[in-house]
Amino acid sequence: MARPTKEQKRENIMLEALKLFSKEGFYATTIPDIAKALNMSVGNMYNYFKSKDILAKEIIKYISAYLGKELRKINESDISAKEKIHAFVKIYFEIAQNEPEMIEYFLRVYLSNREVFKDGCEGMICVSDFVTEIMIFFEEGVEKGELRNQDFFSAFGLFMGYLGGMVFLFGEKILPNELDSYVDDIANNIYQALKSDEN
């Protein structure tokens, strides 16, 4: 078996840290915890990421790129805005169910620990890949007359807040059913909220 490259090791570390940060919290996860989970020495961790904060920032960029790529696929497909919303919700919940760490990290680490991301992730710098795709979806929908022309942030907040809220409830084990059983309802709710009056 070939030895992993430095880049692969970096990714390994990010994935493990992602898991721990999202599950235990950023502050409750120590560098030794991460190192131990990776069977790696503490000192060596610092050969890959110069600080815990930098590691956290790299992870959110990684997630944003990952989610952004998924959304781009949907944006590029030749379907209606309504169908795209459904596809968005579906993929989002699939990820939340199968790789919950990513969404949890977004909600519980990135959105919450402002002090950590203050320097270097101002505004939406570190999640631009992801946000950009939402923006593209929305603007194309408006252009084609499928969506109502409202303030982008109203629409964005609806999307992300709604989905995030559901995943949060899921993570808290408050939801009585599996996430995917909500896809239709929620996609519909979002569509009702965003569609142009003509539809």
Add this chain to the structure above:
Amino acid sequence: MARPTKEQKRENIMLEALKLFSKEGFYATTIPDIAKALNMSVGNMYNYFKSKDILAKEIIKYISAYLGKELRKINESDISAKEKIHAFVKIYFEIAQNEPEMIEYFLRVYLSNREVFKDGCEGMICVSDFVTEIMIFFEEGVEKGELRNQDFFSAFGLFMGYLGGMVFLFGEKILPNELDSYVDDIANNIYQALKSDEN
């Protein structure tokens, strides 16, 4: 001037801690920070709250009760579901704008630091006052035929996620306008999503 009662002092401490926790983060705020802001000794703080975690839990209950009371007023008023939604959004954004600590605490301290609230605030125990009112609103709306009879959590997630998301964007200074300028749009979006098909 009468000496404050023990209960009043407790509230004072909670309000100050609320401010600091929401602004600086739970972990970035130390007990000495809170004590200093209150002109109080560290040791004495522990006469009122036995630990930092307990303080954090008391605060979320306090907020839930406060917000719940506001919502109850709306629920008890004799207006349509559509108007209630508008009133909800309005009061929520007003609070977020004038006393942002409460909502910020909800989003950034309570929702994010699971490890802190794990014991004692499982599920929705510590926010039940608030959640209950949303539930009442929703069920009455459905009963009266104003709202579509969908899964409660779909509706709840929409409400709380959407509003939370907007306040988050506001807190990040990403929103180009003041929060109140979004009230109509958002109330409308929510209503479109929740209303019964007959309307």
Add this chain to the structure above:
Amino acid sequence: MARPTKEQKRENIMLEALKLFSKEGFYATTIPDIAKALNMSVGNMYNYFKSKDILAKEIIKYISAYLGKELRKINESDISAKEKIHAFVKIYFEIAQNEPEMIEYFLRVYLSNREVFKDGCEGMICVSDFVTEIMIFFEEGVEKGELRNQDFFSAFGLFMGYLGGMVFLFGEKILPNELDSYVDDIANNIYQALKSDEN
């Protein structure tokens, strides 16, 4: 026995740290070392000095004030410059012999670890009490015609370098005799170097 005041404790810590720093070196002495020598917890040390660097800076100021006070006594006495030089050398060597830490600290910690004293002790800020007295001595001697009017730094370098060098040799156990046996020779050498031509 009365409990020591906070100021007395600060002084205690400085004296102990002074001893250790000068004997073992600044970097080879750890905060736990100092705490243990004082029967004190590591954490409590930080209630008195916010960092190791700050502690080091406070110590040099303390030493400078202490030595400055000794020199002032001599400056204020009504004796000739030649006698003052002798008294200077004598007291300096006495201190070096009885409380060697002070002079050693000056030579081995303060003069050597520039990186530590960079911020806050630029130039002679932290040793001004001491340097000022040397300056007064020199200028008065010149004024009275007892000393040659040469560049102050030539004279200062002679004084401090010479005495420092001797103490250094003593500390290294290179000197075959006790320090005080050199007092006459050295005082004489300095006087020969500084005296005005008329004498």
Add this chain to the structure above:
Amino acid sequence: MARPTKEQKRENIMLEALKLFSKEGFYATTIPDIAKALNMSVGNMYNYFKSKDILAKEIIKYISAYLGKELRKINESDISAKEKIHAFVKIYFEIAQNEPEMIEYFLRVYLSNREVFKDGCEGMICVSDFVTEIMIFFEEGVEKGELRNQDFFSAFGLFMGYLGGMVFLFGEKILPNELDSYVDDIANNIYQALKSDEN
């Protein structure tokens, strides 16, 4: 271009380390720092010097040999003790001005970090080349009746302490003028202090 011999590489490393140790301090300079400055791997450094301490000791020997050689030239020239003192001071200050690392290393690394040089450089073992020349100068001067017959260490301390002190003041940027402008004053001061009474 011929490949450098192992000995040349060793010297290269010493010169670079000398520069860094004297500028940044022994403890503030890491082995990776030195390796990077040399475009060399950390591991390979250890093929030339078995430890950081050993490197430091080799450097002081190197400096002592270098300075000793300069002094020998003066000692071997056919000039008076007074002229030799002047030549000593001149060359010392020239080196301090043009290659300040050497003298700085002597003052700030060797003299200060006793713990590092403890084993292997006791007494004057590692600086004997240099000290020997001072000794030769002094003894010849006494023999020829040019210098007063006093304790060698009094004279040595004067020499090295004085010059060291001046270089230190220079390094601290406290001196108002360039070092060479002090040569005459200082050489004269030293001569006045050491000359035999007959002169």
Add this chain to the structure above:
DNA sequence: GATGAATGAGCTTTCATTCAT
């Protein structure tokens, strides 16, 4: 000889909590 990833002990510093007064 040369590389640089890996090790791990040990450092400075923080902070929730306790407790003598």
Add this chain to the structure above:
DNA sequence: AATGAATGAAAGCTCATTCAT
């Protein structure tokens, strides 16, 4: 109730040194 000095475990991080390649 009130004080704040004291505790000590634990964190993030560094770095001399080793070693497989």
